[in-house]
Amino acid sequence: MKEGPTIAPIAALAGDPARANMLAALLSGKALTASELANEAGVTVQTASSHLSKLESGGLIAGVKQGRHRYFKLSGHDVAEMLEKMMGVAARAGHLRTRTGPSDPLIRKARVCYDHLAGEMGVRMFDALANAGHLAGKEDKLRLTPRGEKFVTGFGIDLDAIANERRALCKECLDWSMRRHHLAGGLGAALLSRVYALHWARRDKQSRAVHFSPDGERRFLRLFRA
Amino acid sequence: MKEGPTIAPIAALAGDPARANMLAALLSGKALTASELANEAGVTVQTASSHLSKLESGGLIAGVKQGRHRYFKLSGHDVAEMLEKMMGVAARAGHLRTRTGPSDPLIRKARVCYDHLAGEMGVRMFDALANAGHLAGKEDKLRLTPRGEKFVTGFGIDLDAIANERRALCKECLDWSMRRHHLAGGLGAALLSRVYALHWARRDKQSRAVHFSPDGERRFLRLFRA
DNA sequence: ACCATAGTTCGATGGTAGTCGAAGTGTTGG
DNA sequence: CCAACACTTCGACTACCATCGAACTATGGT
Structure with a gap:
């Protein structure tokens, strides 16, 4: 008698079309x-909820609560590699599908997340602030350093005005397209407002995209350089 | 709209416990x-037949007919790698099972396959004969070269006697434990008989194992050196 | 020609799992 | 406190599929 892992439960999880679509969507690295x-899989949210709890208890994905949302991502690199191997075998065996189109590149680059900046530009801003020592702490204990206070004030933000808001000044927010965090909270909102005010960027009326002007993008990247 | 591979059908194949056991058994490289x-999976042969045809049309395994048997093996390295990745994820997620024990090492080393020698020793003999130029051709068109005729005659085999048998003189036979071929047909049977006659080895009464004596093994390996 | 063995096909049965409507929990924001 | 939103739980329905008995095909040995 020898003990060994069984692939059946794992494979069964990936064997349902709805769950397979979910995993494929998560394979891009997005949370x-x-x-x-549910939308990706083409099922109702109830059904999706059931699938997600199965995937989570099966150890394939991990969920993190964030406000009233719950973000899911693959639980590790090994899962991603496994899925890619399966993709390879499926491709060789001739199993294809038609996916709904990938997200707009503009959405991926810059968009609003509630009232603050997300996407590549949002992540870049967050990284720049952290690397420059303007932000300290982690997750919910994120705070603005004295140097940071000076920096954002110099950028034209009225710290006193937003410091009295009920909501936290600084908060991490898991990014949708990158697998990284960007800045939420009152400060995140104020920074985006200031970007609008300086006419560096404007918000798209239809989508959640944020369009930077060529000059605005140049200035933004110079100010928030990694 | 974008096209891409779907993992669902592949995963669903591996998601059934019976099929998963079959794949796990094939993962050892055996055909x-x-x-x-069916025995490995713990189901009847009817059920197994259904599963095997699904696995085959799904592109995960390939079957080769050999006499009244049908040998199945994984259809490629990519499938084996995929299964191992799944094993890894399953192990991390804590999915274990109890397998029926692995084959006896003695069985793996040398055994009878109908009436000829199989296992590591059988594969070695086949390779040695092929490398020395005693055998030529492939699969069903396998034949003994003039040099080979001289060699087996010198080993004490009466070629004329077995040349008149209805069955083919030389035939490849897919090995069970190695993933290689060994020699079947009239010549294969005659070679094993000669090994018995020389008292290099004897057949186990209970199992299909072939026990070599220390001296017999030495002589065998010297004669059939790769 | 005959029987034994290996494997496949067919048909009926039963269990399981995906699906969604409806109702419930918890969080955000006014 | 209430309304909106994101998500979960419950329950019932449905559909699919694994399973096996029985019959059929094919190959091999005597």
């Missing part, structure tokens, strides 16, 4: 909400 | 018959 995954 | 796989 997605339950609703978004 | 197994339908009956053996």
Whole structure:
């Protein structure tokens, strides 16, 4: 008698079309909400919720609560590698599908997340602030350093005005398209407002995209350089 | 709209416990018959037959007919790698099972396959004969070269006697434990008989194992050196 | 020609799992 | 406190599929 791992439960999880679509969506490295995954899979949110709990208890994905959302991502590199191997075998065996189109590149680059900046530009801003020592702490204990206070004030933000808001000044927010965090909270909102005010960027009326002007992008990248 | 591979059908194939056991058994590199796989999976041969045809049309395994047997093996390295990745994830997630024990090492080393020698020793003999230029051709068109005729005659085999048998003189036979071929046909049988006659080895009464004596093994390896 | 063995096909059965409507929990924001 | 939103739980329905008995095909040995 020898003990060994069984692939059946793992494979069965990936064997359902709805769950397979969810996993494929997560394979891009994005962290997605339950609703978004339901949409990806083409099922209702109830059904998606059931699938997600199965995937989570099966150890394939991990969920993190964030406000009233719940973000899911693959639980590790090994899962991603496994899925890619399966993709390879599926491709060789001739199993294809038609996916709904990938997200707009503009959405990926810059968009609003509630009232603050997300996407590549949002992540870049967050990284720049952290690397420059303007932000300290982690997750919910994120705070603005004295140097940071000076920096954002110099950028034209009225710290006193937003410091009295009920909501936290600084908060991490898991990014949708990158697998990284960007800045939320009152400060995140104020920074985006200031970007609008300086006419560096404007918000798209239809989508959640944020369009930077050529000059605005140049200035933004210079100010928030990694 | 974008096209891409779907993992669902592949994963669903591996998601059934019976099929998963079959795949796990094949992961060792052995080629197994339908009956053996049925036994591994703990289902009847009818059920196994259904599973095997699904696995084959799904592109995960390939079957080769050999006499009244049908040997199945994984269809490629990519499938084996995929299964191992799944094993890894399953192990991390804590999915274990109890397998029926691995084959006896003695069985793996040398055994009878119908009436000829199989296992590591059988594969070695086949390779040695092929490398020395005693055998030529492939698969069903396998034949003994003039040099080979001289060699086996010198080993004490009466070629005229077995040349008149209805069955083919030389035939490849897919090995069960190695992933290689060994020699079947009239010549294969005659070679094993000669090994018995020389008292290099004897057949186990209970199992299909062939026990070599220390001296016999030495002489065998010297004669059939790769 | 005959029987034994290996494997496949067919048909009926039963269990399981995906699906969604409806109702419930918890969080955000006014 | 209430309304909106994201998500979960419950329950019932449905559909699929694994399973096996029985019959059929094919190959090999005597």
